[in-house]
Amino acid sequence: MAVFAIVGAGLAGMTLAREFIDAGHHCQVFEKSRGIGGRLATRRCDGWQVDHGAQYFTVRNPHFQQIVDTWCQQGWVAPWPLEPWILDRDGLRPSPDERKRYVGTPSMNAMIKGFGQGIEVYTQTRVDRLERVGDQWRLWDDAGEQYGQFDAVFLTAPLAQSLALLPSGSRAEVPLRNASMKPTWALAMAFDQPTGVEPDALFVREGVVDWAARDSAKPGRDGELEVWLMHFASQWSANHLDAADNLLQQQGLTLLRTLLRNIATSDLPTPKQVFTHRWLYARSGPVEMPVPQWDGRLKLGLAGDWTLGDRLEDAWLSAKALVADVRTANF
Numbered sequence: 001m002a003v004f005a006i007v008g009a010g011l012a013g014m015t016l017a018r019e020f021i022d023a024g025h026h027c028q029v030f031e032k033s034r035g036i037g038g039r040l041a042t043r044r045c046d047g048w049q050v051d052h053g054a055q056y057f058t059v060r061n062p063h064f065q066q067i068v069d070t071w072c073q074q075g076w077v078a079p080w081p082l083e084p085w086i087l088d089r090d091g092l093r094p095s096p097d098e099r100k101r102y103v104g105t106p107s108m109n110a111m112i113k114g115f116g117q118g119i120e121v122y123t124q125t126r127v128d129r130l131e132r133v134g135d136q137w138r139l140w141d142d143a144g145e146q147y148g149q150f151d152a153v154f155l156t157a158p159l160a161q162s163l164a165l166l167p168s169g170s171r172a173e174v175p176l177r178n179a180s181m182k183p184t185w186a187l188a189m190a191f192d193q194p195t196g197v198e199p200d201a202l203f204v205r206e207g208v209v210d211w212a213a214r215d216s217a218k219p220g221r222d223g224e225l226e227v228w229l230m231h232f233a234s235q236w237s238a239n240h241l242d243a244a245d246n247l248l249q250q251q252g253l254t255l256l257r258t259l260l261r262n263i264a265t266s267d268l269p270t271p272k273q274v275f276t277h278r279w280l281y282a283r284s285g286p287v288e289m290p291v292p293q294w295d296g297r298l299k300l301g302l303a304g305d306w307t308l309g310d311r312l313e314d315a316w317l318s319a320k321a322l323v324a325d326v327r328t329a330n331f
């Protein structure tokens with residue numbers, strides 16, 4: 001039995017922990033936030049909730065599809081039968097497709113909570129430093145607390161945060177320095193009267209906002225209010241990292257009004273509550289150089305969507321690939 005430290009309790013980190021524990025190892029997971037799930041995030045507000053991180057996920061890999069099917073059977077995930085619309089320079093119109101999309105139920109991280117039961121997670125613990133002691137690792141948090149010893153460490157935080165912890169001499173340093181993640185502003189607006197907007201979800205091209213959805217229309221959401229969630233385009237978000245809430249709200253309402261103007265004559269009700277969240281590391285850029293996920297000399301692993309792409313599926317596939325590497329290393 002080996003003792004492993006995992007930094008980050010998103011899908012990649014928790015998948016690693018589940019697999020290693022099931023293989024007989026001991027794992028401790030360290031997470032800077034209050035809860036688990038990473039960008040699979042749902043904010044509970046006063047009588048309403050909203051998914052402010054990942055909006056849904058899709059499946060392309062058959063092995064991942066098998067897992068998603070079991071999550072559906074457990075009730076942790078459900079298909080979201082979405083009929084998207086598109087807004088571009090040619091105007092607003094339905095944009096139907098055949099893609100099957102899924103959401104966590106009742107919240108985006110439900111599957112992680114489900115399969116993660118019993119995993120030892122230290123929340124609100126920001127790992128600050130890794131220390132190699134002989135052939136073991138020790139971890140330090142930003143309050144000066146020490147954890148360990150561990151036989152191996154696995155970094156699954158977003159790229160920049162994993163890079164900051166990466167020990168010098170790691171083979172992964174150059175690929176990580178050549179990759180990047182982009183920010184996304186999220187805006188949620190809850191209305192206590194119907195907005196009258198027809199589409200439940202909208203892909204926007206060439207706008208300030210690139211995605212808008214009636215979050216309250218997702219399966220498994222109850223609550224009285226009509227909730228809209230918008231994601232601002234990466235470039236706009238990067239150019240407005242310090243955007244004030246009222247600028248975001250103004251932009252969001254302008255988009256919703258555009259939808260109304262095309263569909264109905266009435267104006268929007270005033271949102272009852274508004275909430276914003278800045279994801280500094282939301283979306284990975286293209287993976288320019290392959291990221292070596294397992295360093296057998298340092299006993300250090302890397303996983304996360306950003307090692308492969310920017311989908312939830314990539315986070316899971318990345319964790320599974322790393323587990324296979326570690327198994328080959330005879331842990």
Ligand code: NAI
Nearest residue numbers: 055056057058084086095096097184203231282283310311
């Ligand atoms: P997907 O395959 O449904 O969509 C990928 C992209 O294709 C969409 O973002 C959209 O631009 C376009 N698209 C898909 N269906 C369309 C349609 N019917 N009409 C017009 N355009 C369409 O989803 P995938 O790749 O599994 O990604 C999941 C979602 O998460 C996507 O919306 C993706 O953009 C989003 N995402 C958002 C991030 C953020 O920080 N804002 C980070 C990573 C993913």
